[in-house]
Amino acid sequence: MTFAERMLKIDRRIIFAVIGLCTILPLLYPVGLAIRISPEVKAVHGYIESLPEGSVFLLSLDFDPASKPELYPQAVALLRHAFKHNLRVIGMTLWLPGTGMANEVITRIAEEQGKVNGKDYVFLGWSPGGSSVIINMGQDLYKAFPTDYGNQPTKGLAVLTGVQNLRDVSYVVSLAAGTTGIETWYVFGKDKYKFELGGGCTGVIAPGLYPLLRSGQINGLIGGLRGAAEYEVLIGQKGRAVAGMDAQSVTHFAIIVLVILCNVFYLSIRKAKQGQGHGSHPNVV
Amino acid sequence: MIFFRRQLPLLITLVTGIVFAAQYYVPHPASEEMLTTVTKWLQIIGGFALVLGVTSLFHIHAVKIRRKEPGWGYSFVLYAAMLGTIAIGLWLEGKETINGTMTAFGWIYNFMMVPLQGTMFAILAFFIASAAYRSFRARSREAAVLLIAAIIVMMGRVPLGEYLVPISGDITQWILNVLNASVRRAILIGVSLGAVALSLKIIFGVERAYLGGGKE
Numbered sequence: 001m002t003f004a005e006r007m008l009k010i011d012r013r014i015i016f017a018v019i020g021l022c023t024i025l026p027l028l029y030p031v032g033l034a035i036r037i038s039p040e041v042k043a044v045h046g047y048i049e050s051l052p053e054g055s056v057f058l059l060s061l062d063f064d065p066a067s068k069p070e071l072y073p074q075a076v077a078l079l080r081h082a083f084k085h086n087l088r089v090i091g092m093t094l095w096l097p098g099t100g101m102a103n104e105v106i107t108r109i110a111e112e113q114g115k116v117n118g119k120d121y122v123f124l125g126w127s128p129g130g131s132s133v134i135i136n137m138g139q140d141l142y143k144a145f146p147t148d149y150g151n152q153p154t155k156g157l158a159v160l161t162g163v164q165n166l167r168d169v170s171y172v173v174s175l176a177a178g179t180t181g182i183e184t185w186y187v188f189g190k191d192k193y194k195f196e197l198g199g200g201c202t203g204v205i206a207p208g209l210y211p212l213l214r215s216g217q218i219n220g221l222i223g224g225l226r227g228a229a230e231y232e233v234l235i236g237q238k239g240r241a242v243a244g245m246d247a248q249s250v251t252h253f254a255i256i257v258l259v260i261l262c263n264v265f266y267l268s269i270r271k272a273k274q275g276q277g278h279g280s281h282p283n284v285v
Numbered sequence: 286m287i288f289f290r291r292q293l294p295l296l297i298t299l300v301t302g303i304v305f306a307a308q309y310y311v312p313h314p315a316s317e318e319m320l321t322t323v324t325k326w327l328q329i330i331g332g333f334a335l336v337l338g339v340t341s342l343f344h345i346h347a348v349k350i351r352r353k354e355p356g357w358g359y360s361f362v363l364y365a366a367m368l369g370t371i372a373i374g375l376w377l378e379g380k381e382t383i384n385g386t387m388t389a390f391g392w393i394y395n396f397m398m399v400p401l402q403g404t405m406f407a408i409l410a411f412f413i414a415s416a417a418y419r420s421f422r423a424r425s426r427e428a429a430v431l432l433i434a435a436i437i438v439m440m441g442r443v444p445l446g447e448y449l450v451p452i453s454g455d456i457t458q459w460i461l462n463v464l465n466a467s468v469r470r471a472i473l474i475g476v477s478l479g480a481v482a483l484s485l486k487i488i489f490g491v492e493r494a495y496l497g498g499g500k501e
Contacts, residue, residue: 012415019414033444036454065399066406096335097402100381100394128331132324139321144328192309203442210466211473226442249445251410256436258418263432266422 002272004265015258022254026246035245040213041230043220044198045081047171053086055170056163058195060185061102062094063177067202068101071175073228073241074200075105078173081235083113088159089121090169092145094133094180099126103149117150119158125149130180131188138166138193166193175200175222182209186217200227295490302488343367369393434460 048057059078063071082089091106093099106123115121124145127133136144141163142155154160162168172195174185182199190197196219201209203224212218222231225248228241305323308316346360374390377383381391423429440446441457486492 008419010418012419015415015418016411019411023410033448035444036447038458065402068399068403069407097398100391101399103381104395127328128335129324129328130331132327132331136321136324136328139317139324143321143325207461207465208469210461211470214462214466214470224442245444249443251414252439252443253445255414255417256439258414259421259432259436262418262421263423 002269004268004272007265008262008269018254018258019251022250023247026250027243030243030246032242033246033249035226035229035233035242037230037234038227040221040223041227041234044078044173044200044222045220045231045234047196047198047219048078048081048085048087051085051087051170055087056090056168057082057087058090058092058166058169058172059106060092060094060172060174060176061098061105062174062181063202064095064097065101067177069244070202070225070228071177071200072101072105073225073239073244074175074222074231075102076109076239077228077231077235077237077241078175078200078222079106079109080113080237081231083109083115083120084235087170089115090124090159090163091121092124093126094130094184095177096126096128099149118148118152122154122157122159123149124154131184134166134185134188135192138189141165166195169195171196171198173198173200176205177202178205181205182212182218186212190217198222291493291496294496295493299488299490302484306488339367434464 051057059075059082061071061075079089089106089110091102093102103123103125106121107117110117110121117123125148127144129136133144141160145154147153148157166172166189172185172189174182174197176182176199182197182201185197185199189195197217198220199209199212199218200222201224203226206221206223206227209218209221209223213221222228225241225244229245232238232242305320308320343364346363348354349357349360350364370390370393373393377388377390379390380388381394382388387395421432421435423432437453438457438460440450441453441455441460447454483492487495
């Protein structure tokens with residue numbers, strides 16, 4: 001077995017160790033490289049900035065704890081921005097396993113910003129049905145959520161004054177880890193009830209949402225941890241996302257190096273076999 | 286009776302399919318009220334679907350435990366965790382905190398479910414790296430193009446990449462906004478047309494697999 005063949009069959013635990021080190025070391029010794037702001041993240045930030053104080057902002061935290069590392073920092077940054085801008089915040093989730101986490105982040109950031117439950121914000125919780133919840137909210141918010149997560153009746157809450165359905169919401173942002181998420185909010189919500197919609201998502205599903213972004217179906221997109229870091233920079237309050245960018249930078253480069261090495265070894269084996277005259281099939285290694 | 290098993294569901298599907306497709310274009314208050322009522326029904330049905338799912342899960346794992354099938358121990362863990370969580374959740378009326386103090390239900394959620402799910406997802410990074418090393422090879426021209434695009438996007442999405450190769454960020458934006466978006470849009474249009482065709486087939490009773498037992 002040649003050196004290249006041995007390297008291609010390297011024990012995967014070595015790769016795991018490399019990735020582990022590439023994640024841990026930058027977290028312990030951060031460098032803090034500059035983060036460039038993308039237009040899609042700037043669009044979400046800019047739209048919230050453009051809203052008059054007291055406008056209604058609905059944040060749908062459509063993710064479960066599995067996507068917490070990417071979407072939780074997005075939620076924190078968006079909530080901080082909305083509360084600082086004195087928007088009325090409605091929180092909710094379409095993902096049952098994420099309910100407790102969504103409640104925790106909204107309550108924590110609201111307390112941090114000195115906001116009062118029922119007056120400045122409300123967390124509606126989760127309701128079954130996915131897309132039908134959105135339609136029902138579009139028809140009548142109080143029928144979809146007669147009570148909030150803490151079981152207080154939604155009708156009469158100061159934060160919901162003048163809000164009857166989704167048509168009265170100025171801006172909706174769905175932070176989604178898949179379906180039900182941003183596309184559902186567009187198809188069943190924005191298309192009929194005509195509110196402005198933005199999105200935040202995990203890095204892995206972000207490329208799939210670019211058609212919605214390009215066509216204006218969503219006005220902005222916060223993609224993955226990078227998007228969260230950009231938003232933290234925009235609001236001038238660096239947090240977990242910015243802290244994680246060094247680790248992500250090094251890990252990306254480790255994977256790039258691994259892929260390049262793998263191809264160098266692969267091509268050298270293929271060349272050697274072709275030289276020997278029995279490597280005519282390019283796919284055989 | 287064949288009427289209740291076949292013809293009535295087909296009739297309900299036909300009528301509701303046509304009515305609610307038309308409803309979208311009729312903003313009359315009566316039409317809107319009908320939509321409000323029906324979506325509330327859907328929410329209630331969604332709640333029952335959850336009960337059905339949990340019941341089915343219980344049944345599958347009960348059979349595994351009873352027959353002592355391979356891996357029945359995991360089923361036992363699932364049973365214990367689910368019953369324990371349901372019991373504690375019902376006892377505490379689903380509250381994660383009471384007067385600012387975390388309940389046992391909140392503890393299970395915050396210190397068991399959240400880290401366990403997070404760990405499962407985080408492990409993916411290690412497997413993706415290993416899989417990329419083993420299988421991301423330039424076996425053909427198409428694979429080489431994909432490989433180069435992936436490397437550029439991976440560089441352009443992190444600050445270190447933009448620092449070392451400043452243009453990588455712009456190229457990444459172009460790949461995502463132009464190449465990726467156009468291909469995704471083509472796929473979306475294809476999927477949407479397929480969904481419309483399937484919906485019409487279901488509404489008009491051509492596709493009957495949802496009734497169970499396949500086509501008559």
